[in-house]
Amino acid sequence: MIRDALLLQLGYNATLVTLGAALLGMAAGVGGTFLFLRKRALVSDAISHATLPGVALAFIVMVALGGDGRNLVGLLTGAAVSAALGLLIVTWLSSKTRLAEDAAIGAVLSVFFGFGIVLLTVIQTMTAGRQAGLEGFLLGSTAGMLRSDALVIAVSAALTLALVLLMRRPLTLASFDPEFARSTGQNVTRTDLIMMALVLAVTVVGLKIVGLILIVALLIIPPVTARFWTERTDHVVLIAGLLGGVSAYVGAAISAAMPNVPTGPIIVLVGFALFACSLLLSPARGVVSAYLRHRAYQRQVHLRQGLLALAHGQPIYERLTLRLLRRQGWALPDGVATPEGQGRAARAMRDETRWQVIRRDPAYEAAAARYDGLTPIESVLTADQIAEVDSRIEVAT
Amino acid sequence: MTLTLATKDGLAAQDAARDKSPLAIRGMTVSYGQKPAVFSVDMTVEPAKMTAIIGPNGAGKSTLLKAALGIVKPLAGSTTVFGKPVARVRDRIAYVPQRASVDWDFPTRVIDVVLMGLYPQLGLLGRVRKSHRDAAQHCLERVGMEGFATRQIGQLSGGQQQRVFLARALAQDADLYLLDEPFAGVDAATEKAIIKVLKGLRDAGKTVVAVHHDLSTVPEYFDNVFLINTRRVAEGPVATTFTDMHLQDAYAGRLAGAQMDAIRAT
Numbered sequence: 001m002i003r004d005a006l007l008l009q010l011g012y013n014a015t016l017v018t019l020g021a022a023l024l025g026m027a028a029g030v031g032g033t034f035l036f037l038r039k040r041a042l043v044s045d046a047i048s049h050a051t052l053p054g055v056a057l058a059f060i061v062m063v064a065l066g067g068d069g070r071n072l073v074g075l076l077t078g079a080a081v082s083a084a085l086g087l088l089i090v091t092w093l094s095s096k097t098r099l100a101e102d103a104a105i106g107a108v109l110s111v112f113f114g115f116g117i118v119l120l121t122v123i124q125t126m127t128a129g130r131q132a133g134l135e136g137f138l139l140g141s142t143a144g145m146l147r148s149d150a151l152v153i154a155v156s157a158a159l160t161l162a163l164v165l166l167m168r169r170p171l172t173l174a175s176f177d178p179e180f181a182r183s184t185g186q187n188v189t190r191t192d193l194i195m196m197a198l199v200l201a202v203t204v205v206g207l208k209i210v211g212l213i214l215i216v217a218l219l220i221i222p223p224v225t226a227r228f229w230t231e232r233t234d235h236v237v238l239i240a241g242l243l244g245g246v247s248a249y250v251g252a253a254i255s256a257a258m259p260n261v262p263t264g265p266i267i268v269l270v271g272f273a274l275f276a277c278s279l280l281l282s283p284a285r286g287v288v289s290a291y292l293r294h295r296a297y298q299r300q301v302h303l304r305q306g307l308l309a310l311a312h313g314q315p316i317y318e319r320l321t322l323r324l325l326r327r328q329g330w331a332l333p334d335g336v337a338t339p340e341g342q343g344r345a346a347r348a349m350r351d352e353t354r355w356q357v358i359r360r361d362p363a364y365e366a367a368a369a370r371y372d373g374l375t376p377i378e379s380v381l382t383a384d385q386i387a388e389v390d391s392r393i394e395v396a397t
Numbered sequence: 398m399t400l401t402l403a404t405k406d407g408l409a410a411q412d413a414a415r416d417k418s419p420l421a422i423r424g425m426t427v428s429y430g431q432k433p434a435v436f437s438v439d440m441t442v443e444p445a446k447m448t449a450i451i452g453p454n455g456a457g458k459s460t461l462l463k464a465a466l467g468i469v470k471p472l473a474g475s476t477t478v479f480g481k482p483v484a485r486v487r488d489r490i491a492y493v494p495q496r497a498s499v500d501w502d503f504p505t506r507v508i509d510v511v512l513m514g515l516y517p518q519l520g521l522l523g524r525v526r527k528s529h530r531d532a533a534q535h536c537l538e539r540v541g542m543e544g545f546a547t548r549q550i551g552q553l554s555g556g557q558q559q560r561v562f563l564a565r566a567l568a569q570d571a572d573l574y575l576l577d578e579p580f581a582g583v584d585a586a587t588e589k590a591i592i593k594v595l596k597g598l599r600d601a602g603k604t605v606v607a608v609h610h611d612l613s614t615v616p617e618y619f620d621n622v623f624l625i626n627t628r629r630v631a632e633g634p635v636a637t638t639f640t641d642m643h644l645q646d647a648y649a650g651r652l653a654g655a656q657m658d659a660i661r662a663t
Contacts, residue, residue, distance in 0.1 A: 037503065039500075166521055167521070169516050169519070169521060170521070172505075172513075173513060173516060175503070176499060176500075176503050176505060176510075176513070177494065177498070177499045177513070179463070179468050179492075179498055180492060180513070180565075182466065182467065182468040183466045183468060183487075183490065183492035183494075184487055184492075184516065184569075185487040185517070227504060230504060231504050231505070231549035232504060232505060232509065233503075233504050233505050235504075236504050365585055365586050366586045369554070369586075
């Protein structure tokens with residue numbers, strides 16, 4: 001069943017929903033990247049929680065007007081209006097009062113969400129309310145989603161993606177260096193507003209599929225994961241879009257196959273699995289490679305210190321140092337240097353002396369800055385320069 | 398000649414100087430909260446010269462630059478660049494912010510930062526062509542960083558980061574260069590490289606204005622000084638303006654005798 005869902009074999013509607021979710025995931029990953037780079041990730045949490053009263057009020061109004069309370073466009077419009085109001089309040093609180101942004105986020109998030117829950121309870125008491133299925137907006141649900149719903153989601157997600165593509169340069173500049181951006185005449189306040197509008201659009205469009213409680217994860221986890229794999233902004237954007245798309249696609253497909261499982265949590269768990277793998281396995285920033293690099297470095301330091309101790313005829317007390325020297329065949333178990341070890345020690349000693357000379361001479365400042373106790377001087381100076389340094393050492397001795 | 402006429406001539410001459418000036422600031426007041434950081438400051442920068450903005454910590458040096466560029470909003474005052482409002486001549490200005498003002502773990506490479514200097518020229522969707530990449534690479538060469546183009550910026554030393562910022566400003570190909578503490582926390586080799594580039598710009602007819610904190614290098618590096626301590630203290634050529642009296646004024650006696658001796662020795 002899940003295999004069928006992943007291969008889009010569950011019928012036209014399920015296919016449309018899955019593809020719509022994938023587009024939404026891409027838009028979320030791409031839009032969330034700039035939120036993450038601008039270090040304002042939590043604002044999206046306030047935005048998403050602030051949608052709930054809007055959804056509920058829109059339902060009540062549509063029923064009162066004698067229409068179908070479940071009309072998706074109507075519900076999303078309500079969500080957008082109340083989310084925008086929440087965002088406005090967060091911005092106003094943090095810029096015009098002494099409240100910091102995190103406090104403003106906490107206040108808006110809880111008050112709006114609380115109000116929304118109260119309204120949901122009220123709806124439960126209405127006759128039209130029992131089948132409203134508005135709880136689906138909390139954790140996301142693809143069950144009973146109409147073809148038109150999926151189309152709305154897909155089109156909005158595509159528009160969001162296009163907007164990011166258009167604004168990628170101002171967004172990058174405002175995230176990296178807002179002062180420089182302003183100096184070139186860029187209106188950074190407006191760029192921030194566009195970024196927030198993007199996030200708002202993703203949040204509102206994603207309500208039905210991911211749910212308002214977890215949409216923040218779809219905005220933040222993909223860029224954070226992407227950051228493990230690249231050092232370039234444009235690549236973070238692309239990879240985050242890809243990861244967001246894959247998470248949402250897999251999540252929506254699984255949920256389509258198992259209608260009782262809420263969609264949002266599955267999507268988030270898929271995203272988290274990708275994040276966990278990246279955290280562990282990324283070659284540049286991952287935990288495993290950082291540990292291995294640290295261990296290799298530590299060993300190099302121990303070997304160097306051991307060789308210098310041998311050169312000075314000092315005893316070696318550190319067991320790790322001695323073990324490493326023995327494994328290289330440079331020392332015997334009692335800490336005495338082997339003939340090869342003696343050669344290595346003399347070479348390490350000579351390297352160290354040369355470094356001492358150039359670190360005292362301002363003329364070699366640029367080269368001396370690369371001293372770390374391990375880099376051989378040959379990789380920094382030319383043969384001629386080394387000869388010159390050596391001539392000074394001979395004079396001194 | 399009557400007194401009124403002379404005054405008129407004088408005012409006319411002042412206006413003319415301002416219109417020609419690469420950077421003219423009038424009555425600038427900036428305040429964070431209720432306390433002004435910069436109060437009613439006038440400044441007229443001479444073209445094709447290197448001008449140092451000096452003054453004690455918290456004297457409003459950086460704030461003055463930021464207000465002139467509209468990065469912070471002034472309470473009062475106006476700025477003209479080459480006689481025109483700043484907004485109309487952005488393409489003739491290059492700005493180098495303080496190095497500490499950005500996050501150097503940002504996912505971007507050295508060459509990408511330099512290319513940011515070309516963003517105004519590229520617009521929203523213009524493709525980055527080989528000519529742009531070559532131009533950026535050339536700017537890196539000018540600051541001695543050509544071997545670092547594809548490094549992540551976080552891997553650079555402080556001095557190298559500063560040089561990348563300067564390269565980005567060079568890519569902007571401006572006529573007025575404004576630098577905020579370009580020598581703060583950099584190694585001696587970088588300081589030499591930067592000053593060489595800046596002097597080269599000046600010799601090519603560009604105007605350089607830098608917030609500077611090391612008084613001992615002022616006479617060696619700069620043509621003009623602008624002393625500020627919230628208010629304008631003095632402005633003019635180093636030889637006549639960088640004097641004990643003005644320094645004591647600006648630093649309000651906060652300059653130790655030893656520092657004064659060091660400056661006099663240069």
